[in-house]
Amino acid sequence: MLPDWYLSTGDLTRERPRAHRRKRSPVRRALASLAEALAREMSGSAQSHSWLSRIEPRAKVAGFMVLIFGATFLQGLLPLAVLLACASFAVLASGISPRRLARVWLGVPLFSLAIILPAATNLVTAGTPILTLLHLGPGAKLWSWMLPDAISITTSGLIVAARFLLRTTDCITLAFLLVATTDQAALLNGLRRMGMPRAFGMVLAMMQRYLALLLRAAEEIHMAKLSRTIAAGSVRSEQKWVAAGIGSLFRRTHRLAQETHDAMISRGYDGDIRVGTMPRLRAGDIAYLVGSAAVMAALILTDRLL
Amino acid sequence: MGKAIFRVTDVDYWYPGGKPVLNSIGFEVQEGERIAVLGANASGKSTLLHLLDGLYFACTGKTAAFGTVLTEDSVETPPFSREFRQRVGFLFQNSESQLFCSTVEEELAFGPLQLRLSAEEVERRVDDTLRLFGIEHLRARSPQALSGGEKRKVALASLITCGPRVILLDEPSAGLDPRTQQWLVEFLDLLHRSGITLVTASHDLSFVAETVDRTLILSEDHRLVYDGPMMDALRDLDLLLSVNLIHAHAHRHDEKLHMHPHLHEMWHEHEHGTEAK
Numbered sequence: 001m002l003p004d005w006y007l008s009t010g011d012l013t014r015e016r017p018r019a020h021r022r023k024r025s026p027v028r029r030a031l032a033s034l035a036e037a038l039a040r041e042m043s044g045s046a047q048s049h050s051w052l053s054r055i056e057p058r059a060k061v062a063g064f065m066v067l068i069f070g071a072t073f074l075q076g077l078l079p080l081a082v083l084l085a086c087a088s089f090a091v092l093a094s095g096i097s098p099r100r101l102a103r104v105w106l107g108v109p110l111f112s113l114a115i116i117l118p119a120a121t122n123l124v125t126a127g128t129p130i131l132t133l134l135h136l137g138p139g140a141k142l143w144s145w146m147l148p149d150a151i152s153i154t155t156s157g158l159i160v161a162a163r164f165l166l167r168t169t170d171c172i173t174l175a176f177l178l179v180a181t182t183d184q185a186a187l188l189n190g191l192r193r194m195g196m197p198r199a200f201g202m203v204l205a206m207m208q209r210y211l212a213l214l215l216r217a218a219e220e221i222h223m224a225k226l227s228r229t230i231a232a233g234s235v236r237s238e239q240k241w242v243a244a245g246i247g248s249l250f251r252r253t254h255r256l257a258q259e260t261h262d263a264m265i266s267r268g269y270d271g272d273i274r275v276g277t278m279p280r281l282r283a284g285d286i287a288y289l290v291g292s293a294a295v296m297a298a299l300i301l302t303d304r305l306l
Numbered sequence: 307m308g309k310a311i312f313r314v315t316d317v318d319y320w321y322p323g324g325k326p327v328l329n330s331i332g333f334e335v336q337e338g339e340r341i342a343v344l345g346a347n348a349s350g351k352s353t354l355l356h357l358l359d360g361l362y363f364a365c366t367g368k369t370a371a372f373g374t375v376l377t378e379d380s381v382e383t384p385p386f387s388r389e390f391r392q393r394v395g396f397l398f399q400n401s402e403s404q405l406f407c408s409t410v411e412e413e414l415a416f417g418p419l420q421l422r423l424s425a426e427e428v429e430r431r432v433d434d435t436l437r438l439f440g441i442e443h444l445r446a447r448s449p450q451a452l453s454g455g456e457k458r459k460v461a462l463a464s465l466i467t468c469g470p471r472v473i474l475l476d477e478p479s480a481g482l483d484p485r486t487q488q489w490l491v492e493f494l495d496l497l498h499r500s501g502i503t504l505v506t507a508s509h510d511l512s513f514v515a516e517t518v519d520r521t522l523i524l525s526e527d528h529r530l531v532y533d534g535p536m537m538d539a540l541r542d543l544d545l546l547l548s549v550n551l552i553h554a555h556a557h558r559h560d561e562k563l564h565m566h567p568h569l570h571e572m573w574h575e576h577e578h579g580t581e582a583k
Binding site: 213265266267 | 356361382387388394396400402403404405406417419420422446449450464465
């Protein structure tokens with residue numbers, strides 16, 4: 001027999017509707033964004049089936065390391081711009097959506113620009129002024145630091161900023177190309193085979209594997225709460241709920257970690273991870289490695305000659 | 307009768323600071339047997355399998371495998387540790403915790419690699435097992451991207467590559483669709499016919515009725531209350547009712563509503579007599 005109140009609850013639809021639309025809670029927004037980003041990155045790498053995605057991970061990681069490391073030695077703007085053009089072309093030729101590249105470019109390089117902007121002015125880099133930003137007048141001081149009469153962008157400062165920005169964008173575009181054309185598992189394999197400690201590689205792989213699982217669990221906890229929520233509670237009650245959710249997730253994480261450890265022991269793990277042997281590099285892999293090294297050598301040589 | 311694989315003698319187990327989850331348990335498992343450990347939720351089935359796999363250790367009493375008492379020392383000391391891990395495989399209830407590698411291929415290779423088998427042997431075992439399970443197409447996939455049934459198959463395949471002579475299965479049929487469940491029944495039958503010892507913890511009576519010969523039944527107070535043939539246990543409705551494996555079920559035949567215990571998914575016979583209302 002159901003209790004009396006069960007069927008006699010009033011009609012909630014008769015309540016007056018709210019005048020304004022409710023905003024999504026920050027927790028929900030953050031969880032949804034994280035889950036979306038993770039799913040996008042995981043599906044993104046699987047979607048790329050270009051020639052780059054067929055290269056053996058060890059060779060690919062080595063080739064990209066040569067290019068990224070080499071980029072940090074380039075001084076001239078032209079070689080840096082050429083490298084960026086090549087990397088961008090490779091991104092597009094790999095069938096990666098330009099929108100994904102644009103998202104990468106809008107994030108980190110813009111942040112780098114904000115950091116390097118002071119270096120473009122005569123506050124940091126002396127040189128011929130080309131654009132005056134602020135007239136301070138003679139004798140301007142900031143604490144004991146003497147300021148120039150006017151804050152201006154200088155030619156040398158602009159070159160320093162452009163070099164920094166191009167170099168950062170080069171490295172980020174190359175790193176993005178590597179991640180976007182390599183399966184996550186293969187990327188970790190490549191890093192492991194490049195000498196990354198086995199235990200570290202295993203931990204990274206497991207972290208990547210279980211991060212999505214725990215994110216899903218967090219989302220489920222949040223959805224379960226939402227499905228029983230009629231009106232938003234006070235800030236204090238929301239805080240209590242978030243704390244309880246974190247506690248619940250921690251318990252799940254702990255149980256999962258314990259079970260995973262048991263499963264590893266059950267299959268012979270004794271504290272020392274053993275991984276499989278490396279496959280031989282194919283002609284295409286070696287050609288790619290040599291090609292990467294040749295491109296970088298040519299750019300460095302041009303840079304020195306210019 | 308084969309030789310004893312496991313000998314459990316008067317075992318008690320409780321989690322630190324908790325109530326007992328196993329109470330004076332004793333039984334033997336012979337080579338080639340297929341046994342079910344039945345019991346309601348939280349009766350101690352999973353804990354018992356963990357004890358048999360040398361992951362937990364008896365608080366009092368003894369658990370011996372292949373003639374060696376299982377202690378933290380014995381299961382961590384070669385050569386027994388390696389032999390034991392090679393001979394005994396454990397299919398966990400939660401496949402997520404068992405599939406921790408980046409790809410299905412790595413998952414299958416993990417056990418043999420830890421057992422220090424040669425690279426050629428590992429590759430041969432992985433290839434053969436992928437073929438045996440019909441999951442060659444999943445080789446390079448991440449376990450995370452698999453369906454529930456595929457995960458269970460890969461988890462079982464990851465044990466098979468170690469070549470265990472004994473397999474412990476914790477709720478293997480839970481959450482499987484009918485086709486995968488039927489595949490599992492047939493695969494366990496193949497293992498049994500090949501002489502592999504199977505110990506299955508479950509509360510799914512219809513599944514274990516098809517896959518085992520002998521059953522151990524744990525009561526809700528964590529005692530072993532039955533050790534005998536599976537079919538005899540299934541006929542003893544009072545026993546099954548007392549350990550919460552079946553329940554008295556009210557149902558209607560035309561105008562008559564009556565209540566009696568029976569197994570839901572199995573054929574049963576009853577009289578419509580005095581009990582009918």
